[in-house]
Amino acid sequence: MIRLLIWLLIAYIGYRVVKALMAPKPPVPAAPARNSEETVQDPVCGTYVAKADAIVGRLDGERHYFCSMTCLEKFREQLDHTTPPH
Ligand SMILES: [Zn+2]
Known part of the structure; x- marks a missing residue:
């Protein structure tokens, strides 16, 4: 029994598996266009990162975007070396 x-x-x-395979797939709704997602280039390593995910560093009165804190620190170091001593 x-x-x-x-x-x-x-x-x-x-039967369910066969039916699922035979059934026409419902149209997948198009993903909403993410036009608002801007990408910015990391000036240190050249990586493109989404602005939302980027690490923002206000250096030298300008906003700079980095892929990681490591790059931000590197950029800051470079800036320190290039600025003439007062
Ligand atoms: Zn980087």
Whole structure:
């Protein structure tokens, strides 16, 4: 009896799988265009990062975008070396 139930279950699952494969796929709604997502270039390593994910550093009165804190620190160091001593 249990064997019969298992076979019925397997048949049912098989039927569902076949039906799912045969059924036409519903149209996938197009993902909303992410036009607002700006990318910025890391001036240190040249990597493009999404503005939302970028690390913003206000250096030398300007906003700079970096992929990581490491790059921000590097940029800051470079800035320190290039600025003439007062
Ligand atoms: Zn970087």
